Amino acid sequence: MSDISSLEKYLPELVHCMKCHICYSANWQKLDDWRILCPQAAKFGYESYYAAGKMELARAFLEGRIKEPTPRLLEVLYTCTGCGGCREQCTELSGLKIDHVDLYEKMKAYIVSKGWGPLEKHKKFSQSVAENHNPYVEPHKNRFDWMPKDVKPSSGEEIVYFVGCTSSYRQQKIAQATVKVLKAANIPFSIMGQEEWCCGSPLIRTGQLDIVNNLASHNIETLKSMGAKTVIFSCAGCYRTFKEDYPKLGFELPFKPRHTTQFFLNLIRDNKLKLKSLPKELTYHDPCHLGRHAKVYKQPRRILKALKVNYHEMPRNTTDAFCCGAGSGVRAAYPEYSKWVCKERLDEVKEVGASVLASACPFCKNNFVETLKDFPDLKIDVVDISELLEEAL
Numbered sequence: 001m002s003d004i005s006s007l008e009k010y011l012p013e014l015v016h017c018m019k020c021h022i023c024y025s026a027n028w029q030k031l032d033d034w035r036i037l038c039p040q041a042a043k044f045g046y047e048s049y050y051a052a053g054k055m056e057l058a059r060a061f062l063e064g065r066i067k068e069p070t071p072r073l074l075e076v077l078y079t080c081t082g083c084g085g086c087r088e089q090c091t092e093l094s095g096l097k098i099d100h101v102d103l104y105e106k107m108k109a110y111i112v113s114k115g116w117g118p119l120e121k122h123k124k125f126s127q128s129v130a131e132n133h134n135p136y137v138e139p140h141k142n143r144f145d146w147m148p149k150d151v152k153p154s155s156g157e158e159i160v161y162f163v164g165c166t167s168s169y170r171q172q173k174i175a176q177a178t179v180k181v182l183k184a185a186n187i188p189f190s191i192m193g194q195e196e197w198c199c200g201s202p203l204i205r206t207g208q209l210d211i212v213n214n215l216a217s218h219n220i221e222t223l224k225s226m227g228a229k230t231v232i233f234s235c236a237g238c239y240r241t242f243k244e245d246y247p248k249l250g251f252e253l254p255f256k257p258r259h260t261t262q263f264f265l266n267l268i269r270d271n272k273l274k275l276k277s278l279p280k281e282l283t284y285h286d287p288c289h290l291g292r293h294a295k296v297y298k299q300p301r302r303i304l305k306a307l308k309v310n311y312h313e314m315p316r317n318t319t320d321a322f323c324c325g326a327g328s329g330v331r332a333a334y335p336e337y338s339k340w341v342c343k344e345r346l347d348e349v350k351e352v353g354a355s356v357l358a359s360a361c362p363f364c365k366n367n368f369v370e371t372l373k374d375f376p377d378l379k380i381d382v383v384d385i386s387e388l389l390e391e392a393l
């Protein structure tokens with residue numbers, strides 16, 4: 001994955017891209033009002049930060065024109081949140097068959113393999129994952145401290161809940177709500193306990209691939225030994241990593257990965273959950289990992305419909321959703337820029353008249369909650385769909 005020659009297959013597209021620029025005005029063509037989808041383009045404005053700028057960098061790497069990267073080059077690569085907005089628009093409008101995000105991640109892996117990266121703030125991800133099995137420098141033994149006393153998972157069940165680092169250490173209410181909803185529906189489930197390790201997403205997104213195979217192998221083998229047939233994820237990032245990245249690394253999944261929004265919608269359809277209405281003025285933010293990367297758009301909205309919320313769709317939604325600004329190590333390395341992107345999204349929430357912002361990823365929730373501390377006047381409640389379901393029980 002870190003071999004720059006793997007980008008050669010993209011060479012014709014790289015040349016095309018420099019003469020194209022369709023995606024710069026894509027939203028102008030698709031929406032009534034003009035809005036940029038690329039957070040980098042929205043913030044920095046210069047062509048080098050757009051998809052085309054990174055394509056030109058890829059070409060320069062391939063042609064051996066970059067002997068050592070400048071700080072600005074690193075900034076161009078590492079302020080990309082990997083949201084996939086450019087890929088969506090490019091595929092639709094220019095018809096190119098290129099995986100932009102794969103290309104950017106390969107460039108970061110190349111930079112790391114040359115010793116030019118990652119950024120200082122990203123180094124602690126890999127150190128902490130190696131030492132603590134999580135990127136947050138938290139003790140591994142505390143991983144399941146969030147578990148409510150009245151919920152007892154069993155062992156040997158075919159359904160296993162993979163909690164993920166962010167719900168385990170930063171947004172524990174999401175994990176608590178998830179197990180309470182499973183219990184309410186009488187779904188027997190197991191958890192991995194101390195054998196659950198970081199899925200590797202923060203390392204893959206920042207180009208640090210050294211231990212990713214170990215993480216994937218450990219998680220998959222443990223789940224296999226537990227007899228898992230379905231593994232459910234409340235973290236959009238973990239879900240995408242299992243579903244998309246592990247197979248790319250050559251691993252076969254001996255179980256079905258399911259995001260909680262997919263799993264919970266089936267429970268609602270099977271009448272396993274009796275839910276009250278929640279007449280909240282609410283909008284939904286598509287997490288990039290769940291939406292553009294895993295193509296899960298309908299299930300969260302159908303759950304919200306079942307909850308009878310007063311729904312307000314934001315102008316940038318589904319395939320054209322605007323990123324929360326947290327992904328690919330951006331929150332850690334560029335907190336002010338990350339907050340700027342997040343505030344753009346929060347303004348869109350207010351614009352449509354919503355006071356509740358629902359999402360389906362603890363990482364998105366974390367960024368919204370942290371950013372709102374700087375803007376208390378916005379008065380927006382941020383909740384995960386699992387928490388809404390718990391409230392409606």
Ligand code: SF4
Pocket residue numbers: 016017018020021022023024051052055086089090091093094096
């Ligand atoms: S639409 Fe695609 S090919 Fe055209 S400029 Fe954007 S990323 Fe490049």
Ligand code: SF4
Pocket residue numbers: 037038039040041049050051079080081082083084085086087100101
């Ligand atoms: S992945 Fe997102 S942030 Fe990166 S260039 Fe594409 S649209 Fe911009």
